[in-house]
Amino acid sequence: MAQKKEGSGLMSSAGLMRYYDSEETAVLIEPKTVVTIAVLSGLAVLVLNASYGIWP
Template sequence: MSGSNSGGLMSSAGLVRYFDSEDQNAIRLDPRTVVAAGILFGVLVMVLRAL
């Protein structure tokens, strides 16, 4: 009977450990940098379409 109840917390324990660990070699970007790059890319596309 105890095998029929799957614990939600137990099944997500691996995901919690995965998201808690940070790779030291990962590229770190400020969210504002990503937004600014997206806006600049959008403006570039609009300028190129206008030409």
């Protein structure tokens, strides 16, 4: 009969604890916000190109 090591459970949960700790401190941005910023940036570039006469 093989004996279990008592420390094996603690070692395997250490990675999960680090994962949850890092998630609490991370900056969370919604995907809709990222898409909106990208679309607005693209439109701003097009408007500036048109206003400076660089429009093809």
